[in-house]
Amino acid sequence: MQFPISSKVLPLTIAGILSTGMISANTALADNAQETVSVTPGRTVNPTEVRVMSRYAAHILHYIADARSAINAKNIRAAKSDLNRAHSLIGLLRLEQPTAIVRDHISVAKQHLDYESVEEVTNDLVPIEASLSEIEAFVPVEKARKHTRFARERLKKNDKAGAKKELEAADAALIYTEVDLPIASTSRNINLAQLALDNNQLEQADDALNQAEEGVKFLSTTVVAPITQARNSLWQASKDYIDKDYTAVKEDIARAGVWLDKAAQSTDNTTRKEAGKLKRELEGIRGKIDQRGESSQSSLKNMWHRSQALAEREVEKMSAEWGKLRADSEAKVILIDAKLRIAYAESAQFTQGKSREVDNELDAASADLARAAKVSSKTLAEKIHTLSDKLAKIKRSEKDHSAEAHKRYELIKADLRQTIHDL
Structure with a gap:
């Protein structure tokens, strides 16, 4: 079972992994011992989290590069050791995703199915449902919510085995595309490399690690991509409009416009075209904010949904390239x-x-x-x-x-x- 790692424990855990093979990284983390990711309900990844994700990515990339060097020197034992360290860091990075709190609650409920009463496990579903509500602004949760609801129905019938399957399905449905896809790609390719090393297939191992490096490089930039930042600003604009903070809405729109201008320079045709359309629509409602009508609120919500879809598509397209x-x-x-x-x-x-x-x-x-x-x-x-x-x-x-x-x-x-x- 996974447990949340406190802001004091996590840096020490990372340092323990790094100290066995990368002194400079250990020193860097020690210097920033309090720079950990915290997940605040109802918002997207913040600048501090971006820095920490980039730091994780740099360390993982370092170990992959070390492994490739070891492979080139035909030192299979050293390569395997480096890849084990990379895997450990990937595991820690997964613990810091916005979905981690929900997954911890799901894990607790699954463990309780083995020895607690149906009534107790039913109570465990409450924090799962609450945590899903906290992240639904930026992580799709409908499928996880459906399986949690099915788990509750199974428990009413005293079907613990069925409830466990539904909780496992709820866990699997939690996908935070911008981070989960590059992590999954990197982890998959490291596994392929380890398998190749087990069979003394050095060239195949190196090819897999070359692909793993691409996933890591993208991980360090995906959460600050222009279309992702535009989506974040549009989400904030929608939220501020509901709160009737119209001054903040104008500032949010201005920020979204800057990011959409950058996204409109993308080499991807769809991103470039759709970002341009969003920017034109944004300009169209800029002067209507003071009218405080429902049409502006609907337009902002529509643009946020579309930018969300575009942000996911950009990551998915990159994963297809890998x-x-x-x-x-x-x-x-x-x-x-x-x-x-x-x-x-x-x-x-x-x-x-x-x-x-x-x-x-x-x-x-x-x-x-x-x-x-x-x-x-x-x-x-x-x-x-x-x-x-x-x-x-x-x-x-x-x-x-x-x-x-x-x-x-x-x-x-x-x-x-x-x-x-x-x-």
């Missing part, structure tokens, strides 16, 4: 675009009520799923056909603004997110 030699890599790229279309349709349906846009986006997403299925392995194609059936149900209720209709969008996005994450 794994372009993996099976189903072509399908992965198409699925990423399908998820973006579905997110745009959701935003158009629930924040703006634009039926034509909803139709267009859902039709494009449906076509993307059909294309992805054609270039997929049999197992993946079966998953995609299931997703297509779910999308068809959404298309039949595109004028439905109920909570149930909204949940269907969230669940299909969660399924796509999990599929993309696993490829």
Whole structure:
């Protein structure tokens, strides 16, 4: 079972790992012993957390580089030792994600299933549900919430085994794309390298570590990418508008505009095009803030949802580049675009009520799923056909603004997110 690590214990733990092989890193961390990540409810990653994530990434990258040097010198024992240290740091980094608190609560509930009463374990679900509410502004939680609800239903029937499966599914559904994807890619490639080293396949091990380095490099920059920063500012603008702090809203919009200008210079066509559209729309409502109408609030919410989808897409596209030699890599790229279309349709349906846009986006997403299925392995194609059936149900209720209709969008996005994450 995982336990939260206090601000005093974590730096000492890191130092213990680093002291065995990297004196300079140990000194750097000792000099900043209080520079740890804290997760505050209802907000995105802050500058202090960005620095700490970048520091983790630098240390992990150092160990991977040491391992590659050892491989070049045919020192397999040293390479394995370096990769074990890199893995340890990745584990600590995972503990510092916004989802870590929820996962700790889930872990406690799963442990209690072995020896506590059904009533006690049911009480354990309360902090899980509360923690999900705290992070839902920037981490998709609908699927985890669904499985937590199913766990509660299982417990009512005294089905502890079923409740445990639902809690495990809730844990697996918690994906913070901007950090989880590069971490997963890095960890997967380190595992491949270790396996290759076990079989004395030095060239294959080095190739895997070359891919691992790409994931680490992206990890240190993903949370400060322009479209991610624009999303953060738009989320804050939406929040400040609800709080009627209109001066703050104008400042948030100005910051979002700066980041959208930078995102509009992206080499990715979709990011460049959509960031430009968002910037133009932002300029359109700038002078309407003082009118304090519901239309401005809806527009801000719509832009935040779209920027959120774009931020996820940027990370997912990069992960597709890392794994372009993996099976189903072509399908992965198409699925990423399908998820973006579905997110745009959701935003158009629930924040703006634009039926034509909803139709267009859902039709494009449906076509993307059909294309992805054609270039997929049999197992993946079966998953995609299931997703297509779910999308068809959404298309039949595109004028439905109920909570149930909204949940269907969230669940299909969660399924796509999990599929993309696993490829």
